[in-house]
Amino acid sequence: MTDQPVRTEADGDVWRVTLDSAGTGNAVDPAMAAALGEALRARPPRTRAVLLLAEGERFCVGGDVRGFAAAADPGAEVGRLAADWHEVVRALLAAPVPVVAGVHGAVAGAGVGLLGACDVVVCARSTRIRPAYAAIGFSPDGGTSWTLAHALGPARALDLALTNGTLDATEAHACGLVARVVADDELRASATGLAHALAAGPVRAMVRTRALVRGAAVRTLDEHLDDEARLIAESAEDPEGREGVRAFVGKRRPDFRSAR
Structure with missing residues (x-):
């Protein structure tokens, strides 16, 4: 529905979830948090x-500051x-299939x-990434402080967060915050092609790989x-491995699609 803040569509093997509140910059408010969580839960099993x-x-300007003011x-x-937004983040982390973002x-x-x-994460070259919390006197949420600390290290993460700094796409790629940088007009095609390529692969092995890579930071x-x-x-x-x-x-x- 066009009046919903999130739109979903099954594109073959890929469950496409699109933030669709362009007028607000896809700001995070209760409706966006609820809709995105529901969209992830509604993923068809065949995707x-x-x-x-x-x-x-x-892509997303962060929290709905006008709502906070009111x-x-x-x-x-x-x-x-x-708390609601953190459940969205947890749903992404626990997704039983690979997750690609085009930002x-x-x-x-x-x-x-x-x-x-x-x-x-596939990133358009003109993208700008900014914590922005310091501008309104807030500390971070949504896993932002974790994400920045793991990508940049504590010193650079604090510099960025405390000074309300900005990363461009090249800097975000160099520090590992995003995986790929592409021309703006290639973003959707590139992210879509990658999602389809992963969907054709051994998705359960990919999920195990994700657990290992994320766990490597906290284990000996x-x-x-x-x-x-x-x-x-x-x-x-x-069956994936056997195939x-x-x-x-x-x-x-x-x-791998037939390996059930």
Whole structure:
């Protein structure tokens, strides 16, 4: 429906989720948080990847500051919104399929946290990424402080957050905040093509890989080796792994879609 802040569509194997409140810069308010959470929960089981896009000139400007200004009890209302938005971030982190984001324009505030919750972020060259919390006297939410600290390191993350600084797409790519940078007019095609390519692959093995990569930051190498051994055994037992091995030996392209 056009009056909803989020639009969804099954594009073959890909569940496309589009932020569709261009007039607000796709600002995060209760309606956006609820709609995005529902969109992720509504993913058809037959789809094998999620693609997150946005309409308008800005991907997401962060929280609805005008709504904060009108709140009778701003602490309570902002706290509820943060809790709801964090469930969206958790839904992305726990998605049973790979998640690709195509971002453009302004990415600010809680929108920055979304980048850290997606598996692969494709970024338009003109994109500008800004924490923006310091401008309104807030501390970060939405996983933004975690995302920046892990991508930039504490010193650069604090410099960016405390001075209300901005990263351009090249800087975001250099520090690992985004995976790919493409020309603005190639963003949708590039992100869509990547989502379809991942959907054709061994998605359950990809989810295990995501768990390993994210877990590497909080475990010792000794602990991590145990997880790698456990998960590669699961992958070998999985129909995906069996299909991949058979295809390799048979010198043919694997058909992971049929590996159920």
